[in-house]
Amino acid sequence: TLPRVYVTRSVPPDGLEILRNSGQVQFEMWDSDDPVPREELLKRVKGIDGLLCVLTEKIDAELLDAAGPNLRVVSTMSVGYDHLSLSELKKRGIRVGYTPDVLTDAVAELTVALLLCTSRRLTEATHEAKTGGWGTWRTLWLCGYELANSTVGIMGLGRIGLAIAERLKPFKVKKFIYTDVAPRPELANQIQAEYVSMDEMAKQSDFLVVCCALTPETQGICNKELFSKMKKTSIFINTSRGGVVNQEDLYDALATGQIAAAGLDVTVPEPLPTSHPLFSLKNCVILPHIASASFTTRNAMSSLATNNLLAGLRGNAMEKELKL
Numbered sequence: 001t002l003p004r005v006y007v008t009r010s011v012p013p014d015g016l017e018i019l020r021n022s023g024q025v026q027f028e029m030w031d032s033d034d035p036v037p038r039e040e041l042l043k044r045v046k047g048i049d050g051l052l053c054v055l056t057e058k059i060d061a062e063l064l065d066a067a068g069p070n071l072r073v074v075s076t077m078s079v080g081y082d083h084l085s086l087s088e089l090k091k092r093g094i095r096v097g098y099t100p101d102v103l104t105d106a107v108a109e110l111t112v113a114l115l116l117c118t119s120r121r122l123t124e125a126t127h128e129a130k131t132g133g134w135g136t137w138r139t140l141w142l143c144g145y146e147l148a149n150s151t152v153g154i155m156g157l158g159r160i161g162l163a164i165a166e167r168l169k170p171f172k173v174k175k176f177i178y179t180d181v182a183p184r185p186e187l188a189n190q191i192q193a194e195y196v197s198m199d200e201m202a203k204q205s206d207f208l209v210v211c212c213a214l215t216p217e218t219q220g221i222c223n224k225e226l227f228s229k230m231k232k233t234s235i236f237i238n239t240s241r242g243g244v245v246n247q248e249d250l251y252d253a254l255a256t257g258q259i260a261a262a263g264l265d266v267t268v269p270e271p272l273p274t275s276h277p278l279f280s281l282k283n284c285v286i287l288p289h290i291a292s293a294s295f296t297t298r299n300a301m302s303s304l305a306t307n308n309l310l311a312g313l314r315g316n317a318m319e320k321e322l323k324l
């Protein structure tokens with residue numbers, strides 16, 4: 001009999017076609033735009049050989065125990081892997097596929113869009129135009145901050161950080177600086193970026209862009225201490241994971257004018273409740289985790305995740321496998 005696979009969400013057409021036509025697996029799919037309820041998921045995974053999931057599913061010991069010993073491949077349709085308990089997967093010898101590279105362009109584009117939207121106050125501006133605030137042309141009304149001659153700090157210079165910097169460069173950025181667990185000269189040289197301490201990053205950045213992975217080391221590192229060292233005119237952007245930011249500290253920094261504005265594509269929790277204090281701030285732009293949301297990219301992610309899954313089940317090398 002064919003390996004059994006559970007798919008936790010409606011898969012975009014390209015990936016679904018590969019799955020249907022492979023003839024290699026029998027699969028069951030939670031064919032919905034909304035997450036499968038946890039109880040249902042724990043039932044459905046019983047005895048499966050492979051799991052295709054998205055970032056809303058916690059893949060932890062409880063789930064792996066519910067699946068049982070046949071499970072040998074978990075493939076996530078995401079570049080982020082903070083929803084996966086890597087130690088539990090490793091312990092059980094389960095291989096893990098993910099989807100880097102194919103989403104880099106889309107995420108970099110969205111990050112630039114969010115940055116400009118935040119620095120030039122676009123959501124505020126369209127709101128004013130639509131609701132009668134546009135009394136006349138005013139000299140300092142809705143003024144923001146420009147990229148020209150600025151220093152841009154990249155927290156986490158990986159594929160995505162580099163792609164963001166490459167796109168910002170034509171805006172006449174003066175200087176790129178970056179932090180990471182270690183210097184990345186092969187990437188940094190492409191944008192003449194200087195490796196600095198967190199302290200220097202906070203002090204120098206006119207735009208601080210977070211694009212690192214969420215790990216125990218990066219959990220909550222954007223906190224009061226960091227914000228207090230930033231300039232009053234600086235802009236904070238996060239398209240990585242909400243967990244990297246201490247949101248209470250960010251709220252305080254924005255509300256007291258310690259920093260100028262923030263643009264967030266990611267929050268804790270997701271969705272962020274509409275009553276959350278961050279939504280009450282004019283200088284905070286919040287997007288519903290859409291950085292990779294282009295048709296091309298979501299289809300590419302679905303194909304890659306499906307191919308990773310099938311390769312793993314065959315015992316072959318995956319196109320993109322996470323080293324555990």
Ligand code: GLV
Pocket residue numbers: 055077078079080081103292
């Ligand atoms: C999106 O956040 C992803 O991890 O792919």
Ligand code: GLV
Pocket residue numbers: none
């Ligand atoms: C702006 O529209 C200008 O003419 O300066």
